[in-house]
Amino acid sequence: MTSTNLVAGVELGGTKSITLLADGNQILRQVSVPTRSPEETLGRLAEQLKAWNAETPFAALGIASFGPLQLREDAEDYGRMLRTPKAGWSGAEILKQLTAPFSCPHQIDTDVNGAALAEYLWGAGAGCSSVCYITIGTGLGGGLLINGQPVHGAMHPEIGHLRLRRAPGDSFAGGCPFHGDCIEGLVAGPALAARFGAPAETVSDDHPHWAYVASDLAQLVCTLLLTTAPQRILFGGSVSNARGALLLAVVRQEVVRQLESYLPFISPATAGEIIRPAALGDKAGPLGAVALALRALGG
Template identity: 60%
Template sequence: MSGPLVAAVELGGTKIFVLRARGQEIFERVMIPTTTPQETLGMARELLARWQSQEPLSALGIASFGPLRLDRNAADFGIMLPTPKPGWTGADIFGVLAGALPCPAAIDTDVNAAALAEARWGAGAEGERLSDCLCYLTIGTGLGGGFALNGQPLHGAMHPELGHIHVRRAAGDAFPGACPFHGDCIEGLVSGPALARRFGLPGDRIAADDPRWDFVAHDIAQLVCTILLTTAARQVLIGGGVGMGRAGLLDRVREKVVVQLNGYLPFVRQDTIATIVRTPALGEQAGPLGAVALALDALKGENEG
């Protein structure tokens, strides 16, 4: 293994991974259940401090579920904004974790970080050159989306919140949606909890030939079309338990994207759609490697500054 020694944290709604890596190669990972901010972040901070005492860390990258304040000039930078996750609104994620180490640190959303890793080391790096615009979607407990644009994660006033976009519903679909904020936004239509409510069964027990999957494929295809039309993304990667757990669903989504666009985007065709709408090349490692990518960027920024 070669490269700088960095630490990375991937903070999810049910578990948190604390990682050590040399360059982009992860060699140690510790899982901590996500309970309260005090307990979860406290355990992660103690581990980071212990690693720092063993061998100094060069940088820290934090990839977290959101919504987050990512404007470094804001008073609440690195703090969790109002979230459905009980007890986590107002949690000072960056302050607690970065405060444990005397090294540069960066924070971003988990999906932005995953998009960054895929752009550099995964699907976006499989061709002749790195992808200049790549979208990473995760469909599971919720629906999140992030972008790597010209090698950097995308954020401005906030960060992308693709899960709460409203899409044009399929004819005959009367499901009211399950989002507590917006009802039938895309997260309220196709996330794991939404599917359980729509079908009356947990996702892993829903028959593959249930005709209601056609509504789900339609809705996801609508989101993908919106992304392609508004961002000119070269690829839309669909991960998460719903995204990666049903190959047949992804095939349906691809078919519907081509039909819904109706030839308007000349690069989206039957013979290209499988490379445009696909699963992440890094699989479940996109998230952890995204946190590592943030750490390496924080170190690069420190050195260049």
């Protein structure tokens, strides 16, 4: 008999992937596998899900995946990976391979939209209707919820590839293979290593180039505030976790300065409430998959 409280989730990441079982938002079991080829990775994840389902059938499945993804349900390639620099993954049939063995409701979204949903339900976005979640690690991704719903349209937000105004004097060319100095190409982990000539975690707090990084992030925050008016912008991911205390205080100051009092809801007194660290840490991704499963149930 299927347990109405038991749901399954998959967080598909660029380096590792996780499958899990949860009772509500309480994770009961979790298995991690390295992300290799689509055939190997999706096959291992599906086998684990089938083993759990054979023990006690789960009521729904949520899939939170790195992107870009086709999320238009009327598209022929719905649930597939779109063009990606991740070798071998362009066109991968993620949704079909993970859901074919099961008859339960399911939902797929980007990993960052899933994390934004988890933070909205159980983390630093609780009590808000509009939340933006930014993760900075190997890349930069952004999930966006408006009125509690993940944003979809022609595709899904690709916040990491915004090209923004550069700080005067910053000559770093950027590291994105598609766009050079988009925000991902300026502040993600590999870009910081190229900018500093060393891994970011080894660079001293007083290095002058951190001011450029803070200016870039402030430009991102200003753009999001001006275009989507989120009540919270939450930062997660390995770079944010390692350098958040250093960067966010400066980013808030820069945001207030750059906006020049144009937005009435942003001030030195409110910036700390709006621009903050995410609360769920490394659970944001797995709980994002859980949140999608619960949404598939209508919860």
